[in-house]
Amino acid sequence: MKTRIVGIMGAMPEEIEGVVSLITNCKVLTAGMRTYYSGRINETEVVVVFSRWGKVAAATTVSTLIHEFHITELIFTGVAGAIASKLKIGDVVIGDQLIQHDMDAQPLMERFEIPLLNKTYFEGNQSLSDLASKAIHQIFDSKQLHTIIGNEELSSFGITHPQLYFGEIASGDQFFSGSEQKTNLTNALPDVLCVEMEGAAVAQVCYEHEIPFVIIRTISDAADEQSHIDFPAFIRKISSKYSVAIIKNMLA
Numbered sequence: 001m002k003t004r005i006v007g008i009m010g011a012m013p014e015e016i017e018g019v020v021s022l023i024t025n026c027k028v029l030t031a032g033m034r035t036y037y038s039g040r041i042n043e044t045e046v047v048v049v050f051s052r053w054g055k056v057a058a059a060t061t062v063s064t065l066i067h068e069f070h071i072t073e074l075i076f077t078g079v080a081g082a083i084a085s086k087l088k089i090g091d092v093v094i095g096d097q098l099i100q101h102d103m104d105a106q107p108l109m110e111r112f113e114i115p116l117l118n119k120t121y122f123e124g125n126q127s128l129s130d131l132a133s134k135a136i137h138q139i140f141d142s143k144q145l146h147t148i149i150g151n152e153e154l155s156s157f158g159i160t161h162p163q164l165y166f167g168e169i170a171s172g173d174q175f176f177s178g179s180e181q182k183t184n185l186t187n188a189l190p191d192v193l194c195v196e197m198e199g200a201a202v203a204q205v206c207y208e209h210e211i212p213f214v215i216i217r218t219i220s221d222a223a224d225e226q227s228h229i230d231f232p233a234f235i236r237k238i239s240s241k242y243s244v245a246i247i248k249n250m251l252a
């Protein structure tokens with residue numbers, strides 16, 4: 001049987017720093033403007049890396065994890081802008097369907113279809129999603145949330161009872177910062193819960209190499225005119241702490 005090696009990618013350096021601090025006997029390798037940290041978290045072999053931003057950056061990073069580090073599964077954590085109105089800042093979405101919202105090879109094929117794969121959506125792996133769901137419920141349904149993030153920080157973002165959702169995540173090389181962008185997206189893809197810039201690219205590479213994956217996104221902003229203002233403080237105070245706790249619980 002192949003040794004289990006879990007690739008862990010994060011879209012923010014702050015999130016990765018916390019996860020790296022969980023690694024024992026950490027080895028560091030720098031290549032192609034990425035730093036790969038490998039070792040163990042508890043009993044599990046891991047390789048942790050900051051993906052950088054956007055679809056190309058994320059796709060090349062996961063390719064390296066697959067070809068150079070021989071990962072057998074992939075966990076991606078990061079933030080996303082809310083599209084569905086039910087989502088609040090601090091909620092978490094696990095992607096059961098990933099779509100590239102800026103893929104458009106019409107009239108050669110349907111809008112959003114990935115060329116040569118005869119596919120529009122990539123599905124997150126069920127058992128990794130179950131594991132992530134358990135890890136997140138462990139944080140939300142107990143006092144764990146308040147031990148990892150102070151009340152003052154939670155209330156500064158209006159986070160009271162964060163919820164976990166499963167659903168469609170749309171990825172593309174665009175930061176959403178206005179209602180027109182949101183309307184255009186929901187007109188074409190009414191079921192999208194949130195938007196980000198890497199997940200569906202990582203999903204495509206994993207699909208092509210038969211690597212099970214899960215994409216986990218914390219809602220950092222409402223993808224509206226305020227999104228860039230909320231963003232850096234949220235990463236520092238909230239989502240970086242979520243990521244560490246999620247990974248810790250998933251690999252306990």
Ligand code: ADE
Nearest residue numbers: 079080081175176196223
């Ligand atoms: N990641 C976090 N917020 C985002 C937004 N508003 N647009 C795209 N990616 C994001």
